[in-house]
Amino acid sequence: MSIEDWKTQIKRGTLEFCILLMIRRQPSYGYEIISTLEQYPAIAARENTIYPLLRRLLKEGLISSFWQESAEGLPPRKYYAMTEKGLDTLDAMSAEWTNLLNAIHTLKGE
Amino acid sequence: MSIEDWKTQIKRGTLEFCILLMIRRQPSYGYEIISTLEQYPAIAARENTIYPLLRRLLKEGLISSFWQESAEGLPPRKYYAMTEKGLDTLDAMSAEWTNLLNAIHTLKGE
């Protein structure tokens, strides 16, 4: 397994975590999420990954969606916002994430 | 997806990372690795997960193995140790991991 393959594995779960973090800050739409993630090579992902993921989060009720007109000449955007359930889940994820970081820190032996 | 399922996803890649970190500190054997991981619920895993993983790391040349007699009354243990290639890979992983942490920190908006 190359380091690139490993990066793919690392994204499992963390990508979902990152997207929820983004949406919690403020409602966002697919294209914006993809553009933002592009700035961070560690978790960059394309439409074929992001849209199915957003659809799943919608289906699970962690986020909600609404359409909004854009500035003139631009197609409408589908915004995603956090739900109560999403916030609860994100809190649980954050707690687990902290546990993971502590575990790694200890295993590093520092 | 429940939080338990998310924990499973998060282990992808991180479990491999953790095991390499452990073996870098000092050569270890399967049973000890499993026992140590049990102390950290975030990355706990059993034989059915750990042994195939160790076999994969061996096959990829990231770790090596050697048998060693145990204390009287115990069966011999198969120890795993880091290889040069494993160290290089671990360094690359650590760099990616740092990138990931930075990205998450920024996305959290702090």
Place this chain on the structure above:
DNA sequence: TGTATATATATCGTAACACACAGTACCGTG
């Protein structure tokens, strides 16, 4: 006989992410 330590293997399933592809709509330039 049963428990504990220790190292494995086999089969099957799940689900997240990746690759390739598809479609709509507007704009500016040649």
Place this chain on the structure above:
DNA sequence: CACGGTACTGTGTGTTACGATATATATACA
């Protein structure tokens, strides 16, 4: 008008790490 570029939304199929469950082997000790 055709073309490339940008903004925006998706679909279908494949790969593969990790998980559940079960089984196999061997030694020591109560």
